[in-house]
Amino acid sequence: xxxAVLTIDGPVSSGKGTVARLVxxxxxxxxxxxxxxxxxxxxxxxxxxxxLDDEPALVELAKTLPVRFIEQxxxxxVILDGEDVSNIIRQESVGELASQVAVLQPVRDAxxxxxxxxxxxxxxxxxxxxxGTVVFTSAPLKIYLTASAEERARRxxxxxxxxxxxxxxxxxxxxxxxxxxxxxxxxxxPLRPADDAVVIxxxxxxxxxxxxxxxxxxxxxx
Ligand code: C5P
Numbered sequence: 001x002x003x004a005v006l007t008i009d010g011p012v013s014s015g016k017g018t019v020a021r022l023v024x025x026x027x028x029x030x031x032x033x034x035x036x037x038x039x040x041x042x043x044x045x046x047x048x049x050x051x052l053d054d055e056p057a058l059v060e061l062a063k064t065l066p067v068r069f070i071e072q073x074x075x076x077x078v079i080l081d082g083e084d085v086s087n088i089i090r091q092e093s094v095g096e097l098a099s100q101v102a103v104l105q106p107v108r109d110a111x112x113x114x115x116x117x118x119x120x121x122x123x124x125x126x127x128x129x130x131x132g133t134v135v136f137t138s139a140p141l142k143i144y145l146t147a148s149a150e151e152r153a154r155r156x157x158x159x160x161x162x163x164x165x166x167x168x169x170x171x172x173x174x175x176x177x178x179x180x181x182x183x184x185x186x187x188x189x190p191l192r193p194a195d196d197a198v199v200i201x202x203x204x205x206x207x208x209x210x211x212x213x214x215x216x217x218x219x220x221x222x
Contacts, residue, residue, distance in 0.1 A: 004123040007131035010145035013152035020127035032118040034128035039089040042097025062110035132194035144193035
């Protein structure tokens with residue numbers, strides 16, 4: 001039988017990453033952070049001096065990307081060419097690189113197989129933008145997690161403050177709108193809920209409430 005897959009898609013800073021990790025831990029399933037793949041690709045391309053619109057070179061890089069994900073104690077270490085890049089790729093600037101390479105269809109195609117291998121027993125929680133609409137279209141449970149741009153900016157602001165980074169709320173709202181615009185209006189695999197997705201609007205929900213809601217949906221499908 002095919003492996004159970006639960007997809008969680010949504011815009012930047014919707015809390016997907018945190019929620020997907022917690023759901024995966026509660027279910028005892030594997031986790032795919034597909035954004036990390038795009039981030040590593042953008043980061044590696046930049047370091048190699050590639051132009052971010054050099055399609056053939058990016059496709060080649062996507063196919064051969066020397067990246068490994070190591071799941072340990074509920075965390076995932078991202079190893080690129082032997083170097084732990086888990087923190088570096090979280091930077092805002094790398095997110096920007098990721099979203100630039102992500103608009104190229106051949107690049108997305110080259111990453112398809114690399115994402116599908118994560119579907120291993122007992123199950124997979126896949127987090128991204130097109131997990132339910134493109135990569136795992138037959139997943140029995142698809143979640144689309146969202147929140148208002150202001151609330152997402154506020155969450156991001158708190159995160160950055162905790163890490164000691166400087167940011168202003170106004171700039172973050174602006175950044176989020178720009179990224180939403182690029183992700184939702186791009187021609188290839190635009191961000192949108194799958195037709196059969198359960199949409200969770202989390203502006204007024206806590207992380208635990210969202211996680212429990214998803215686990216209830218999962219239980220109802222077993
Ligand atoms: O989710 P995260 O912020 O790590 O993703 C970084 C960027 O990678 C997104 O803004 C999006 O452009 C791209 N991405 C994508 N498809 C995915 C995951 C991420 O296009 N499945």
